[in-house]
Amino acid sequence: MTTKKTAYTVAVVGATGAVGTEMIQVLEERGFPVGELIPLASARSEGNEVTFRDQDIPVKVLESDSFKGVDLALFSAGASVSLEFGPIAVKAGAIVVDNSSAWRMDPSVPLVVPEVNALALDTHQGLIANPNCSTIQMVVALKPLHDAVKIKRIVVTTFQSVSGTGKEAMEELAEQSRKLLSFGEVQTEVYPHQIAFNCLPHIDEFLPSGYTKEEMKMVHETQKIFGDASIQVTATTVRVPVFVCHAESVNIETEGKLSANEARALLSVAPGVQVYDDPSRNLYPLPIDVVGTDDVFVGRVREDASIPHGLNLWIVADNLRKGAALNAVQIAEVLFR
Amino acid sequence: MTTKKTAYTVAVVGATGAVGTEMIQVLEERGFPVGELIPLASARSEGNEVTFRDQDIPVKVLESDSFKGVDLALFSAGASVSLEFGPIAVKAGAIVVDNSSAWRMDPSVPLVVPEVNALALDTHQGLIANPNCSTIQMVVALKPLHDAVKIKRIVVTTFQSVSGTGKEAMEELAEQSRKLLSFGEVQTEVYPHQIAFNCLPHIDEFLPSGYTKEEMKMVHETQKIFGDASIQVTATTVRVPVFVCHAESVNIETEGKLSANEARALLSVAPGVQVYDDPSRNLYPLPIDVVGTDDVFVGRVREDASIPHGLNLWIVADNLRKGAALNAVQIAEVLFR
Numbered sequence: 060m061t062t063k064k065t066a067y068t069v070a071v072v073g074a075t076g077a078v079g080t081e082m083i084q085v086l087e088e089r090g091f092p093v094g095e096l097i098p099l100a101s102a103r104s105e106g107n108e109v110t111f112r113d114q115d116i117p118v119k120v121l122e123s124d125s126f127k128g129v130d131l132a133l134f135s136a137g138a139s140v141s142l143e144f145g146p147i148a149v150k151a152g153a154i155v156v157d158n159s160s161a162w163r164m165d166p167s168v169p170l171v172v173p174e175v176n177a178l179a180l181d182t183h184q185g186l187i188a189n190p191n192c193s194t195i196q197m198v199v200a201l202k203p204l205h206d207a208v209k210i211k212r213i214v215v216t217t218f219q220s221v222s223g224t225g226k227e228a229m230e231e232l233a234e235q236s237r238k239l240l241s242f243g244e245v246q247t248e249v250y251p252h253q254i255a256f257n258c259l260p261h262i263d264e265f266l267p268s269g270y271t272k273e274e275m276k277m278v279h280e281t282q283k284i285f286g287d288a289s290i291q292v293t294a295t296t297v298r299v300p301v302f303v304c305h306a307e308s309v310n311i312e313t314e315g316k317l318s319a320n321e322a323r324a325l326l327s328v329a330p331g332v333q334v335y336d337d338p339s340r341n342l343y344p345l346p347i348d349v350v351g352t353d354d355v356f357v358g359r360v361r362e363d364a365s366i367p368h369g370l371n372l373w374i375v376a377d378n379l380r381k382g383a384a385l386n387a388v389q390i391a392e393v394l395f396r
Numbered sequence: 397m398t399t400k401k402t403a404y405t406v407a408v409v410g411a412t413g414a415v416g417t418e419m420i421q422v423l424e425e426r427g428f429p430v431g432e433l434i435p436l437a438s439a440r441s442e443g444n445e446v447t448f449r450d451q452d453i454p455v456k457v458l459e460s461d462s463f464k465g466v467d468l469a470l471f472s473a474g475a476s477v478s479l480e481f482g483p484i485a486v487k488a489g490a491i492v493v494d495n496s497s498a499w500r501m502d503p504s505v506p507l508v509v510p511e512v513n514a515l516a517l518d519t520h521q522g523l524i525a526n527p528n529c530s531t532i533q534m535v536v537a538l539k540p541l542h543d544a545v546k547i548k549r550i551v552v553t554t555f556q557s558v559s560g561t562g563k564e565a566m567e568e569l570a571e572q573s574r575k576l577l578s579f580g581e582v583q584t585e586v587y588p589h590q591i592a593f594n595c596l597p598h599i600d601e602f603l604p605s606g607y608t609k610e611e612m613k614m615v616h617e618t619q620k621i622f623g624d625a626s627i628q629v630t631a632t633t634v635r636v637p638v639f640v641c642h643a644e645s646v647n648i649e650t651e652g653k654l655s656a657n658e659a660r661a662l663l664s665v666a667p668g669v670q671v672y673d674d675p676s677r678n679l680y681p682l683p684i685d686v687v688g689t690d691d692v693f694v695g696r697v698r699e700d701a702s703i704p705h706g707l708n709l710w711i712v713a714d715n716l717r718k719g720a721a722l723n724a725v726q727i728a729e730v731l732f733r
Contacts, residue, residue: 212702216553216645218595218634232593233577240574251678256569258555258636258643258683260696260710265675269656269698291702295645295710297555299595300637306595308553308632308645319606338602341588346595359597361606365549365628373597373632 066094067395070129070153072144073136074098074109074118077226078158081384082133083111091388092395099125100136126151131395133387134158149185154394156187156387160272163188163280170283173389174331175202179286180393187390192382193217193273193296193305194280199355199381200374201311203329204322205285208315208368212291215277218299218306219262220346223378224249229302236300250298259298271296304346305378313368319360322370326357331381336360344375352377353385403431404732407466407490409481410473411435411446411455414563415495418721419470420448428725429732436462437473463488468732470724471495486522491731493524493724497609500525500617507620510726511668512539516623517730524727529719530554530610530633530642531617536692536718537711538648540666541659542622545652545705549628552614555636555643556599557683560715561586566639573637587635596635608633641683642715650705656697659707663694668718673697681712689714690722 069086073079079100086093098109099121108115119125121140126132126148134141134148134157141161148155162168169179170188175198180187190198201210221228228249235245235255245253252259262273277294317325327334335344336358344356355376363369376382406423410416416437423430435446436458445452456462458477463469463485471478471485471494478498485492499505506516507525512535517524527535538547558565565586572582572592582590589596599610614631654662664671672681673695681693692713700706713719 214551214647214702216632218555218636236573237577240570240577252682253684256638256684258638260643260645260680261675261678269673269675269696293647293700293702293706293708295553295647295696295708297643297645299555301593301595306597306634308597308634310551310630310632310647336606338598338606341598343597345589347590347593359606359632363630365551365630369630371630371632 064130066092067130068095068097068128069093070097070099070126070132070148072099072121072132072134072140075100075104075107076135077222077229078135078379078383080109081379082135082387083109085380085384085388087112089388089392091391097125097129123147126153129153131156131391133391135383145186154185154187156189156390158189158383158387160191160276162186163190163276164283170280171390172198172284172386173393174199174329176284176286177393180390189383189387189390190280190284191273191276192223192378193219193307194277194284195382195386196305196355196374196376197277197307197309198281198284199331200326200357200372201309203325203332204311204313204317204370207325208313208317210290210311210313212312213281213293214310215292215294216308217294217296218301219296220301220303220305220378221254221298222303223305228254232300232302254298255300257300260295262296262298301346303350303377303379304375305382306344306346307374309372309374310363311370311372312366313370316368317370319362319370322360331355332357334358343373346375349375349377351380353380355381401467403429404467405432405434405465406430407434407436407463407469407485409436409458409469409471409477412437412441412444413472414559414566415472415716415720417446418716419472419724420446422717422721422725424449426725426729428728434462434466460484463490466490468493468728470728472720482523491522491524493526493727495526495720495724497528497613499523500527500613501620507617508727509535509621509723510730511536511666513621513623514730517727526720526724526727527617527621528610528613529560529715530556530644531614531621532719532723533642533692533711533713534614534644534646535618535621536668537663537694537709538646540662540669541648541650541654541707544662545650545654547627547648547650549649550618550630551647552629552631553645554631554633555638556633557638557640557642557715558591558635559640560642569637569639591635592637594637597632599633599635638683640687640714640716641712642719643681643683644711646709646711647700648707648709649703650707653705654707656699656707659697663697668692669694671695680710683712686712686714688717690717692718
């Protein structure tokens, strides 16, 4: 697919954001063969530096000639930036792995979670889309179950952390919490309502159907990644006062019967999955424990007696890593190694 | 059912707890015809006082002769206290409304939410059970939909506040949050894991099936209150870092078709329900807005395209009021007025 070199020039677009920062860290941690790192961001970040392999690298302002000589461009600066600069980067010869929603549902763009559909990369035309954080962790956990007994329907409710919105949302949660604990006045800037000690059933924009875009991403992206439009999905996505990691309560209806024990056995050998499921020891995945890890953690596996073939699962992953930066770098690893 | 008096002697068992405090407040707010209020609690609370109609009333230690002359006893001191003292109170001539799980599934004990099944009170034998908080708000919201198109299956995921555990849990959330915001060490005493900035998929004890008791309460209590064992329910109950109010993401499958607009119309005239559902104005029920209110708030009403007849709803109520104290007093109002 790509010419083999010993080291690649890698651009990170949105290098100072929550996901961009994590992308640079993941590239370093995993020993990705980076020759030169080019951190790119908007003019607002001019003068900032990022740290990579103990070097401080000045952030450059993203411009149309930013991608000369770039082999790989990791984008995480929002859909409008990706729509404008993704094709420019491809034209300049880079392979683009885009973390925004801009290209995900484009039929010519592979939407990839390496553990689930790495083969979709074979047909890429320079641009590869990274799925939404809440979709990624769900499909990694459901893949082995779908392979075994075919999933017919998914009912999912999410508990999503504020880091999915970005650094300023993390600051807002901390600041509002501090204020409330000292009986001060709370200001809301990032979210439409107070997030501290609250739950907002509202992520991304509302559509005429009453669903949010975030909820519909979980429907359409799941079908595209599994390559199966017959999988029915309905989602309710909720922002909770947690800093990092998304949790998901997932109910599945399957064609074949699978016991909770069989499901745990399949999950325990699935790539990228860790089973944390021992109620007798109060062991189940928790956002605060999963922060900074690479795997998707599954617990609370239970047979759902309300239908003939059903299961409930509790799925937690680091939304900045597997939900974003790590998955993007894993896609690049498949392409460049 | 009961002899009419102009005023009744009312005992509140567990008078110093989170729910007991709220019970006394609700009795006052609603002008319940209380002649004498007798606050009862364990020896630990001896020397404490409760405030009722601007009077400080000393808390008495609960003993077997505490119920002499008592007309109504509201219990909220845990299942073991109710198991022991409930029958003693009935024998002494009191009507008992019990907020614990002790008697809920006893076939001879009515389990009542007045908006849903007040008629079940007709057969009481002195003891009436108040359902679990998470069940109450769900059945109040689902009752008009069930009446209209018969609910076949419910998939529910809860976001439950720490006040459901009690006052010490509210203090633990505040204290842990304070510590974390100043980078201090967190101590866990009430919950098995840190609750601040975290989500715990664990409420009440685990059963061999992998479900918690809290989850199975939502299954069995819903069937009993609706008087319909054919309603299938599966639940995942989660503790979130919110002080007061439970939220629920509820997916229902119905026998007949109901549009989101039709559902909102039915809900808007249902007793005890308020519809808060206007995405264009970011209007949906939020725990922080519902604190201290009496109604069950419903929003995010959406048609679920994953099945022929399905709806998603987001249901929020004050777990200390409608979920506990208020519902108990409403039961007493039906019995005594």
